[in-house]
Structure formats: structure tokens, C-alpha cells
Amino acid sequence: MTVAAQTVERYRGPEYRRLFQAARRRLERNGGSLDGSVGVDKPDEAERNALIGITGRYREPGVKRISVTLRELDAAVRDGTGLGLADLLETLGGPLRNRPLEAARARAARDEALRPAKESPLHEGAQWYREWLDEVSRDGTVTKLARRPGTAGALARAARVLEFLEARPEGDAEITLAELATKITGHPKALDHPATLSTLMSRALAIRAGVPAPGTAEERRELWDRHEVVVDDLASRILVLNLPAEGEGLGEWLTGAARFGTPFQVTLHQLDAFPIALRAPVVYVCENPAVLRRAAAELGPGCPPLICTEGRPSTAFHRLAAVAVRGGARLRYHGDFDWPGVDMAGAAARRHGARLWRMSAADYLAGLANLGDLPEGDEHLRLTGRPGPTPWDPALADAMRERGIAVYEEAVADSLLADLRG
Numbered sequence: 032m033t034v035a036a037q038t039v040e041r042y043r044g045p046e047y048r049r050l051f052q053a054a055r056r057r058l059e060r061n062g063g064s065l066d067g068s069v070g071v072d073k074p075d076e077a078e079r080n081a082l083i084g085i086t087g088r089y090r091e092p093g094v095k096r097i098s099v100t101l102r103e104l105d106a107a108v109r110d111g112t113g114l115g116l117a118d119l120l121e122t123l124g125g126p127l128r129n130r131p132l133e134a135a136r137a138r139a140a141r142d143e144a145l146r147p148a149k150e151s152p153l154h155e156g157a158q159w160y161r162e163w164l165d166e167v168s169r170d171g172t173v174t175k176l177a178r179r180p181g182t183a184g185a186l187a188r189a190a191r192v193l194e195f196l197e198a199r200p201e202g203d204a205e206i207t208l209a210e211l212a213t214k215i216t217g218h219p220k221a222l223d224h225p226a227t228l229s230t231l232m233s234r235a236l237a238i239r240a241g242v243p244a245p246g247t248a249e250e251r252r253e254l255w256d257r258h259e260v261v262v263d264d265l266a267s268r269i270l271v272l273n274l275p276a277e278g279e280g281l282g283e284w285l286t287g288a289a290r291f292g293t294p295f296q297v298t299l300h301q302l303d304a305f306p307i308a309l310r311a312p313v314v315y316v317c318e319n320p321a322v323l324r325r326a327a328a329e330l331g332p333g334c335p336p337l338i339c340t341e342g343r344p345s346t347a348f349h350r351l352a353a354v355a356v357r358g359g360a361r362l363r364y365h366g367d368f369d370w371p372g373v374d375m376a377g378a379a380a381r382r383h384g385a386r387l388w389r390m391s392a393a394d395y396l397a398g399l400a401n402l403g404d405l406p407e408g409d410e411h412l413r414l415t416g417r418p419g420p421t422p423w424d425p426a427l428a429d430a431m432r433e434r435g436i437a438v439y440e441e442a443v444a445d446s447l448l449a450d451l452r453g
Contacts, residue, residue, distance in 0.1 A: 038111040046077035055120050062131040070098035140177035147187035163235040182227050189231040191215050196258050205346045207261045241417045256345050267299040267347040270339040272323050280305035292331035299347040309358040311336045318366040319440040334451050352383045363388035368395045368438035370416040392426035398438035412437050
């Protein structure tokens with residue numbers, strides 16, 4: 032073994048370990064520059080002697096720290112081994128990382144992953160879109176996508192899906208999730224959970240709708256359904272009472288259920304499989320199944336046609352509402368007096384020409400009176416969410432903002448039942 036090789040082996044000794052670990056960290060952080068110094072805190076006797084040998088400067092026992100410049104260290108190891116400091120460190124512990132270069136490449140990859148999404152016309156025109164990009168940029172999602180093989184283009188694909196959905200006119204024909212995935216990516220399962228693209232879309236659509244990101248399969252279906260994308264035509268459904276219809280299969284079932292005044296659940300699959308026609312002059316719509324349940328119990332077959340959305344109107348509701356309107360029906364819509372409720376009411380009016388049923392400021396204030404005095408600290412009736420306009424009665428939004436209390440359909444069910452009874 033040569034003298035140089037022996038010296039290299041000597042540098043593997045424990046007395047040099049902390050010194051060379053510090054040198055490795057410094058060189059990796061600064062890209063290999065020999066500027067600066069490193070040191071050893073509270074060196075033991077062996078470390079103290081080793082550092083005295085490298086620097087040529089005496090240090091008393093018990094010294095708290097001994098430092099050495101990187102250039103001194105480089106010169107010392109070069110004299111003994113013929114290797115520069117960087118080469119010696121790689122011989123002792125493997126290749127050195129160039130962290131500044133790695134960080135620059137990571138930034139470039141991240142910027143490249145973001146570029147197509149930022150070039151989307153939505154970036155300038157939609158606040159929710161910018162919020163989504165800011166969120167996935169802040170939490171490290173974009174960095175992970177840029178690093179992981181095969182996912183760097185996910186943001187660009189998500190942007191194309193969002194552009195498609197944003198450009199669709201309200202009331203346009205629904206599209207299945209598989210059809211949408213195929214149209215944008217060429218792969219029918221690209222938007223299936225838990226694919227990367229599906230996760231990005233869930234976050235974007237939740238921000239667009241002003242709701243929390245979905246955590247369950249049902250919440251994901253509802254979020255897509257809200258944007259008129261059908262995940263499961265069996266899960267998209269609507270509850271009806273006394274809605275006789277023409278047509279084989281579903282039409283017969285609806286007519287039979289109406290004869291007995293019993294509620295009947297209709298799925299989007301049934302509406303696709305068994306086309307129907309409706310001839311009712313007026314169809315009432317409520318949001319909460321408790322109202323329909325009372326109507327069935329108290330009015331039975333005498334209740335006029337009533338549809339219950341069971342919350343956010345589904346694709347099945349929109350399909351059935353369109354069938355009713357084509358048959359000459361006038362829709363009368365009632366929902367909860369909360370911000371999602373008035374948003375859904377406005378959408379029903381715009382899309383289906385629905386007349387808002389007991390959804391005025393006066394009706395809201397009457398519902399508040401029914402509630403009486405709220406207990407101190409009772410938060411479940413406090414209005415939450417994003418306030419919205421009520422163009423059919425602007426005073427309603429003003430009253431809701433002023434009072435800050437939600438009035439749900441159960442609180443005004445008596446007046447709704449009186450209308451149905453009359």
C-alpha cells in the first residue's frame with residue numbers, strides 16, 4: 032500500500048469522522064466551493080490532536096470548538112493523499128451531492144409542470160382556479176408531481192378538464208366520468224379515484240364549488256354530479272311522490288306508486304333505460320326528504336306531484352326536471368334558507384325556469400319567527416359558506432346577511448304542506 036493510500040485509510044479513523052461529516056455537508060450545500068470553514072464542537076483528545084495536525088496550530092485541552100477553513104483542509108489532505116478534499120470525501124463516503132444544482136433543477140421542473148396550467152385562459156379569468164394552483168403550489172403537490180415519473184403532465188391534463196367543464200353551457204347534456212376521461216386523456220379510467228388526476232380534480236372542483244375537499248366515495252360522486260359529470264348512474268337518484276308518467280317500465284312504476292301515494296326513488300339509470308313523458312301542469316320541488324315524508328303521510332295520493340332533491344340536485348333531478356318542463360309542467364322550487372340553498376334555488380330558476388316557492392324575504396323572516404329565541408351558543412343554525420345573490424328577491428340575501436341564521440325546510444314545513452293541501 033502506498034503512503035497516499037495509507038493516509039486515505041488513516042482519514043477513516045473516528046478522530047476525523049465529525050470533521051469530514053461537517054465538510055461534506057458544507058460542500059454539498061455550497062456546490063463544492065472551498066469558501067468558508069467547518070469545525071468540531073467540544074472535540075475529544077483524539078479529535079483535538081487530529082485538528083492540530085491539520086492546521087498546525089496548537090489548541091489547549093478542553094477547547095469548546097476548533098475550526099478550520101475548507102482551503103486549509105483541502106491543502107492538508109492534498110499534501111497527504113494527492114487528492115483534493117472533494118475527491119477524498121467521495122472516496123471515504125460516496126458521491127457528493129450538489130444541492131444548489133438539485134434545487135435549481137427542481138425549481139425548473141416545478142415551473143415546467145406549472146407552465147401549461149398557468150397558460151390556461153382560466154388563470155386570468157377565474158379566481159377559484161388561481162386559488163387551486165396556489166394551494167397545490169404551497170403544499171408541495173407540484174414539487175412531488177414534477178419529481179415523480181409520469182406525473183409531471185398531470186396539472187396540464189387537469190387544466191384541460193377544468194377548461195372543458197367551465198366552457199360547458201349550464202344545462203348541456205351530462206357526460207360520464209369515463210367519457211370525460213377518454214375525451215381529455217384518451218384513457219377511460221384516468222379520472223378514477225385514487226389516480227393523481229382524480230385527486231387534483233377533486234381539490235379544484237371543491238374550491239370551484241366552495242365546499243370542503245371530498246373524503247369519501249359518496250362525496251366524490253356528489254362533487255362530480257354537481258358539475259354534471261356522472262360517476263355512477265345508479266347512485267344519481269331523485270325521490271318523487273305522486274308523479275304519474277307515460278312509458279313502459281319506469282312510467283308504469285311511477286303511475287302505480289302515485290295511485291297509492293307512496294314515495295318512489297328514481298335513478299338516472301332508470302331514466303336512461305326507460306324513457307318517460309310527464310303531463311303534470313305543476314310539479315313542486317323541495318330539498319329535504321322530511322317535507323316529502325310528511326306530504327306522503329298527511330296527504331297521500333291527494334298530494335300534487337312533488338320531487339325531493341335530497342340536498343344538492345343530482346343529474347337525475349336535472350334529467351327528470353327537463354322531462355317535466357318538456358311536458359308542459361311549471362316547476363315550483365323551495366329549498367333551505369342557507370347559502371347553498373339559495374344558490375341551488377337560483378340554479379333551478381335559471382336552468383329550468385322554476386318559480387321560487389315561498390323563497391322570499393318575508394318567508395325567511397316568518398321562518399325565523401318560527402324558530403323562536405336561539406339558545407346561547409347554538410351554532411348549528413348559524414349561516415356559513417359563501418354568501419350569494421337572490422335575484423328573485425334581493426331583500427332575501429340582505430335579510431340573511433343581517434340575521435346570520437339559517438332556516439331549514441323542516442321549520443317551514445307547515446306552510447309548504449298548506450300549499451300542497453290547497
